[in-house]
Amino acid sequence: MSVQHQALAARTAAQTLATATRAQKDAALHAMADALSKAETAVLEANALDVARAEQAGMSAAIVDRLRLTADRVAGMVDGLRDVAALPDPVGDVVRGWTNANGVEVRQVRVPFGVVGMIYEARPNVTADAAGLCLKSGNAVLLRGSSSAADSNAAVVEALRDGLADAGLPADAVQLVPGPREVTDELMAARGLVDVLIPRGGAGLIDHVVRHSVVPVIETGVGNCHLYVDASADPATALAILLNAKTQRPSVCNAVETLLVHADAAPRFLPDALAALADAGVTVHGDEATSSYGPGVVPAVQEDWDTEYLSLDLAARVVNSLDEAIGHVRDHSTGHSETIVTDSASAAQRFTAEVDAAAVLVNASSRFVDGGEFGFGAEIGISTQKLHARGPMGLPEMTSTKYVVTGSGQVR
């Protein structure tokens, strides 16, 4: 079936979802969870095929690990669907409303987008997570997963569609989009059929989609995040935040990639920091000034300032002023999460006002920039663009709005 046919079927399903009640959608989410739970063996068998293929192809251990499902990971997907059922339904929320002088009532109401396209990489759990969030927000979803996870995704989607049908909602609300690379191009060209595309994955994937899609895109996730230790920073606070933001989970987009240290703070901060980073297994790629504060610093090259390592590597530079720090962030930030550690109210004020990013943090770990930590209950991704949604995206960010205007015959 072509992408166009799939998208048309999704649009029809979306019309049903748009007027489905919360009770219907929650029942469907539980039915999807039940069906996925029952299909555990089939899903694990399908996943074993994907894993074997990846190992034969010589893929890295990290990729194979992301691909691998276990009984625990399937249970996590099942629980995720039930968690989404427990979240409030954004559809129908009145964002604002008023009555005009002539008695015409205006209400801005949340409505689903319609059809969402997800383009994503190895992890098969994204398949269930995205399907759950899209269904709850009243959207049909076209899931374009990685070919490396083709068997796992097919097994998961089959279960989810069974659940939808059990609950009396259209199975075509959740569809896997299989096929060769050209299929992704067709999805990106399906303007008018697909309402929004959300790419999730590495910088290369996201950049490709953003540059080639005619369908509107929500850009997610690339985080070249900076931590700036200001002249007035408490060294112990700065070190705790640095270690947490760099090492607690280095593979995620809100991990810190570059450390900037004010020259006045460097003597009392960097010697201990470099030792602690070395203890934690972090390789520091530093400028000359940084390397003067401790052993083992690898000389930084220009590209280090623009690298999202996603590993136990850290670029580091000593700056002479807050202006120099803000200038460095402006030149190299991907607009995700930028942190200042400081005891100066004026420095904090300037940093938060002048740094342009989805999140700016003062004296807190950038690891808090996350839908779960923000209390959203679930997250479809972290937007690094300025249109529509910026930062962690929960269910309300998966909706548009519609003005409902009600009168009794008024004209202009």
Added chain:
Amino acid sequence: MSVQHQALAARTAAQTLATATRAQKDAALHAMADALSKAETAVLEANALDVARAEQAGMSAAIVDRLRLTADRVAGMVDGLRDVAALPDPVGDVVRGWTNANGVEVRQVRVPFGVVGMIYEARPNVTADAAGLCLKSGNAVLLRGSSSAADSNAAVVEALRDGLADAGLPADAVQLVPGPREVTDELMAARGLVDVLIPRGGAGLIDHVVRHSVVPVIETGVGNCHLYVDASADPATALAILLNAKTQRPSVCNAVETLLVHADAAPRFLPDALAALADAGVTVHGDEATSSYGPGVVPAVQEDWDTEYLSLDLAARVVNSLDEAIGHVRDHSTGHSETIVTDSASAAQRFTAEVDAAAVLVNASSRFVDGGEFGFGAEIGISTQKLHARGPMGLPEMTSTKYVVTGSGQVR
């Protein structure tokens, strides 16, 4: 100067605007108004050159009229700038905020986009309107007007830049982007330099920008708007709304283009309606059933259902059910403003729930779908897309948001 150089200068200006206070911006808007007022003679002389060129080129009277400035129209632009100064500043508004269990404070705050690109057609007043709205919302603006208005736009922008400089804000916050057609392509390719493009004009222009821009776009304005007269509609109410929505200002995007009439309502509605439309100078392009209710109906062809006439023309069709009406709207709507006239609560409920558009209206004229009528004080355009903003766009819709996260050393 290349588009890239202009965009870089705009980015630098935008950094200043992002932290400018409301008082600074309002003072600049008044200085721009003063400068434009003083430049009235120069602007009218420049406009006379544009008008003469357009007349020589044999452009239509409608286009020449849109192009022509008068002392009154210049005064309207001046007043518009002062009106924008009087509007609340959206920048810095806290959209929502909370404190996490660990004491970390999260605030979602409105911030400017940065650099906005406007691509628009003949009317030179858009130049001043867009500059005012962008400045107030803290955005630098690159104005890509029509070549037919080149002299007028240059004179207006020169005055606005003088005003900015008088007020101590960077003149490069408002720049005209001159040059051949290729310049528009450069603007659409300036991802990372330009934050958002807003095309305003005909369907051809908007479609071209939407399909070719790598910069995120806010789609505005094409309105193939329907008015459905339900079986239970009061004929007098329906006729008043129809005449207003079709004839009060037929050249605008919220004017009605297609009339759908339930077969049960047709005998008591269409004879009077066709007579009244004829009296108002409206040409009705109707299906066979419609033409059976009165003389002078031109047979509708397939493309009438998809035509945004923007003139005293109206497509008309008799339908047998609410479902058929909703189906017709789904097949032909551009998602702008769709109206039902009915006395049935259930029909109104179904129509507003099932029709997917920026605005759905019950018993009121679609001419109310307008930033001014909505009380926004000013309008940059009417978005017909689902991402970011949908419907009339005021100052808040010209902003993005940023999460400001403040802690006292918290880590995960």
